[in-house]
Amino acid sequence: MPAVQEHVLLTVTGRDHPGIVARIMGLLSETGSQVLDLEQVVIQGQLTLCVVVRLPESRGVLKELLFAAKELGLELDFKPAEAPFATTAPATRYVVTAIARVLGARELHAVASCLAAHACNIEKVTRLSQGDLGSVEIRVTLPASEDPERLKRALLQLAMSGTFDVAMQRESLYRRSKRLVVMDMDSTLIRIEVIDELARAHGVVEQVSAITERAMQGEMDYDESLRQRVALLEGLPLRVLEELAADLPLTEGAETLIRVLKRLGYRTAVISGGFAVAAEALKARLGIDYAYANGLESRDGKLTGRTVGPIVNAERKAELLERIAAEEGILLDQVIAVGDGANDLLMLERAGLGIAFRAKAKLRAAADTSISAGGLDSILYLLGLTASETQEA
Numbered sequence: 001m002p003a004v005q006e007h008v009l010l011t012v013t014g015r016d017h018p019g020i021v022a023r024i025m026g027l028l029s030e031t032g033s034q035v036l037d038l039e040q041v042v043i044q045g046q047l048t049l050c051v052v053v054r055l056p057e058s059r060g061v062l063k064e065l066l067f068a069a070k071e072l073g074l075e076l077d078f079k080p081a082e083a084p085f086a087t088t089a090p091a092t093r094y095v096v097t098a099i100a101r102v103l104g105a106r107e108l109h110a111v112a113s114c115l116a117a118h119a120c121n122i123e124k125v126t127r128l129s130q131g132d133l134g135s136v137e138i139r140v141t142l143p144a145s146e147d148p149e150r151l152k153r154a155l156l157q158l159a160m161s162g163t164f165d166v167a168m169q170r171e172s173l174y175r176r177s178k179r180l181v182v183m184d185m186d187s188t189l190i191r192i193e194v195i196d197e198l199a200r201a202h203g204v205v206e207q208v209s210a211i212t213e214r215a216m217q218g219e220m221d222y223d224e225s226l227r228q229r230v231a232l233l234e235g236l237p238l239r240v241l242e243e244l245a246a247d248l249p250l251t252e253g254a255e256t257l258i259r260v261l262k263r264l265g266y267r268t269a270v271i272s273g274g275f276a277v278a279a280e281a282l283k284a285r286l287g288i289d290y291a292y293a294n295g296l297e298s299r300d301g302k303l304t305g306r307t308v309g310p311i312v313n314a315e316r317k318a319e320l321l322e323r324i325a326a327e328e329g330i331l332l333d334q335v336i337a338v339g340d341g342a343n344d345l346l347m348l349e350r351a352g353l354g355i356a357f358r359a360k361a362k363l364r365a366a367a368d369t370s371i372s373a374g375g376l377d378s379i380l381y382l383l384g385l386t387a388s389e390t391q392e393a
Contacts, residue, residue, distance in 0.1 A: 007036070009052050009081035010065065014074035016047035023068055028053060031061045036081075039124075047074075052081045071332060091121075091141035094148065097128075098156065099135045099371065099378050100164030105197035107164045111138070114158050118151040119143050130387040134374075137384060139171065156365065158370070167369035167382050174333040174352055181261055182321050182347065184339035185272035185279055185293065188357050189376070191249045192365040194241075194274045195229055201240050204232040222313045222343060226273070227306075230296065235306030238298045245281040253375025258286045260380055260390050269324050271317045273343050292320050338379065339363070355379060 012024065021040070028035060029053075037052040055061050061077060069076035093311075098111050115122060120140040128135040142148055155166040169175050186193045197374035199208035208229045215225035261268055269290035270279050279293035295308035310316060325335055337344070337351035340359045348354025348367050357376065364370040371378050380390050 003266060006054055007052065007081040008055055008062075008078050009050065012047070012049040012051075012069060012074050013077075014047060014069075014072070016042045016045055017072075020047065020049065020074065023072060024049070024051065024065070027061070027064050027068055031064070032056050042196060070217050074344070089128055090144040092144065092148070093123075094120075094140050094142055095169050095171050095175065095384070096138040097135065097167045097169075097381055098138065098142055098164060099167070099381055100373050101132075101134060103133045103136060103164060108136070110158055111155070111166055114154050115140055115151075118154065119146050120151065124287050128381050128384075128386045130391075135378070135381045135387075137381070150354075153365075156370070159370065160361065160364065163373055165371050165378070167371075167374045169353065169369070169382070174331070177334055178266070178336050178353065179330045179334045180267045180269070180325055180328060181257075181336045181338065181349065181379075182269045182271055183337075184317075184341070184344050184357075185282065186272050186274045187340045188338060188344075189251060189254055189270060190278075191251050194248075195233075198233055198236060198241060199229070199242055201244075202233055202236045207232055214366065216342075224292065226311055226313075230294075230303075230307055231305040232304050236303045238301050238303060239295070241275065241277050241303070242323060245275075245278040246269045248278060248282060248285075251376050253377030255286065256375075256377040256390065257379055258288065260377075260385070262287055267324070267328050267330070269321075271312065271320050271347065273312050273317070273341075290324055314343045314346045317344065318350045321347050321350050325344065336379070338376070343365075353382070355382070377391075 012020070025035070033056060034054040035051060036054060038050065040047065040049045081288055088301070096111065096115065098107065100107060115138070120142050122138055122140050124139040127133065128137055128139045129383065142151065152168050155168055159166045183189050195208060199205040204359045211225050214220055217224060228366050256270060268288045270282055270288055270292070271292040274277050274293050276291070276293040276295045279291040282288060283291035288290060292312060294312050297306045297308045321335065321337060322332070325332055332350060333352035335351040336353045336355065337347045338355045338357050339348055339365070340357050343364060345363060345366055346358065353369070354367045356364040356370040358372050359367070361371060369382065
């Protein structure tokens with residue numbers, strides 16, 4: 001038997017069953033060994049247990065451990081442990097979350113290769129999804145010499161060229177203590193643009209679309225484009241809006257997201273450049289805490305073609321996010337904002353985590369992270385929740 005080292009890495013492998021850790025720890029306790037570090041993982045019933053120990057000056061400890069492992073039907077390997085005690089260069093911890101309908105070897109290879117190219121060391125990989133492999137959380141360390149923004153851009157480019165999403169977050173107290181989620185409505189919480197549906201019902205969809213396009217091209221600001229589009233709705237029966245609001249098509253995963261967030265005690269809000277009737281209907285339907293959107297003036301049961309109150313533009317969205325957070329006593333680092341358009345950019349920038357959801361490339365590049373391959377419930381993976389945990393909520 002080789003000479004016993006003071007610090008030893010024990011690796012136990014085999015079929016998992018109750019009592020393994022108890023037996024190993026019992027022997028180490030009886031022999032006066034000191035446990036310095038340990039980690040265990042079980043995949044498809046196969047266990048790997050790694051323990052770093054400081055052993056007493058006796059070779060008998062390893063003999064007893066080998067005998068116990070054999071009795072338990074396990075394999076035990078040991079070798080000198082030096083790496084945990086070596087001086088290493090300063091590094092910052094990040095969490096990289098990969099999300100797809102199905103994550104395969106090609107996607108995982110692409111992510112791992114990108115991390116390696118930026119000198120990231122993978123410390124731990126955890127499966128978050130159930131059934132087909134759809135999401136993994138990768139904990140990494142990034143050397144101080146590497147630029148985290150450069151890595152973030154590389155991961156974003158990787159996701160934009162593939163069929164999966166990759167999110168990178170600094171591992172910190174605030175990552176796991178978010179308390180408020182603020183969402184856009186049209187094409188985010190719901191699958192449609194309400195104004196387009198109203199324009200279609202009123203026979204002015206082409207005119208509304210033309211104004212929208214001009215605004216997107218920068219030929220007019222958001223406020224003016226909204227006024228002109230709303231003016232085209234003059235004379236539309238209010239019941240058309242109310243009927244549409246009563247049966248809005250939710251985005252995939254929306255109900256699951258809100259249900260789990262509520263169960264976990266999160267506050268939720270809709271801040272929309274759309275219309276208040278629809279936002280209030282969603283608030284009541286899903287149990288959302290706050291709803292802000294544009295008011296539409298009506299007279300004698302018909303829309304007048306004018307808005308009521310301040311227009312909810314990009315600046316107003318950001319202000320409302322800050323107001324809600326202040327009212328709830330929540331730090332901005334504890335806020336998540338989700339949106340799909342340029343009108344959401346300032347809101348996403350104010351939040352601790354800004355998520356571009358099925359958005360254009362410009363917003364995706366500006367946001368902290370983006371989701372395009374999955375539904376809104378994919379956001380729960382970014383919080384580190386597993387699929388089995390969300391099913392319990």
